[in-house]
Amino acid sequence: MKNLASILLLTLFILSCNSGPVKIIYNEDECYACKMIISDARFGSELITTKGRVYKYDAIECMLSDLSKNGLDHYEHILVTSFLKPNILFDAREAIYVISKEMPSPMGAYLNAFESEEAALQTLGQATGQMYTFDEIREVDLMLFD
Numbered sequence: 845m846k847n848l849a850s851i852l853l854l855t856l857f858i859l860s861c862n863s864g865p866v867k868i869i870y871n872e873d874e875c876y877a878c879k880m881i882i883s884d885a886r887f888g889s890e891l892i893t894t895k896g897r898v899y900k901y902d903a904i905e906c907m908l909s910d911l912s913k914n915g916l917d918h919y920e921h922i923l924v925t926s927f928l929k930p931n932i933l934f935d936a937r938e939a940i941y942v943i944s945k946e947m948p949s950p951m952g953a954y955l956n957a958f959e960s961e962e963a964a965l966q967t968l969g970q971a972t973g974q975m976y977t978f979d980e981i982r983e984v985d986l987m988l989f990d
Contacts, residue, residue: 864892864921865890865892865921865933866892866898868882868885868888868900868925869882870883870885870888870931871883873900874900875900875903875906876899876900876901877901877906877910878902878906878951880902881902882900882901883902883950884902885925885930885931886925886927887902887903887904887925887927887949887950887956888900888901888902888924888925888931888933889901889903889906889907889924889933889936889957890907890921890923891910891911891919891922891923892919892920893918894917894918894919894920896920902950903949903950903951903953903955904924904936904949904953904955904956904957905951905952905953905986907922907924907936908981908982908986909986911982912982921935922935922936922937923935923936924936924939924957926957926958926959926963927947927956927957927958928963928967929959934959936957936978937978938959939958939959940958940959940961940963940964940975940976940977941957941958941975941976941978941980941981942955942956942968942973942974942976943955943956943974943976943984944956944968944971944973945972945973946971946973947967947971947973953986955981955986961975
């Protein structure tokens with residue numbers, strides 16, 4: 845019986861150490877930065893620290909603001925949702941970002957993430973906008989778009 849209890853405790857410990865993406869519960873979870881309810885599945889984002897603490901955001905611009913305060917080294921995972929694939933988090937460092945006045949985002953920066961340049965270009969179509977890599981979008985003053 846002691847062995848069974850030990851195995852169960854060890855299993856619970858291992859499962860609690862998972863530092864991968866945590867599903868955002870839309871219309872329930874609150875944005876860590878602005879405290880708004882996360883409601884649009886095209887814009888959710890997430891930071892997971894090297895210690896496993898999870899921070900959820902309703903917009904990429906909220907996540908980027910916190911990221912700029914703490915730096916990249918503080919986080920094991922930096923995740924965004926693709927505009928075209930709601931609810932699916934992926935590595936923000938691999939994303940292509942688009943700022944377009946024709947594609948509003950929850951906090952007013954008109955910032956959207958895509959899994960590839962081709963997906964971003966296809967979505968933009970005839971719309972006007974600017975594309976950025978992860979390193980480039982971190983340098984943009986998103987407050988200019990309010």
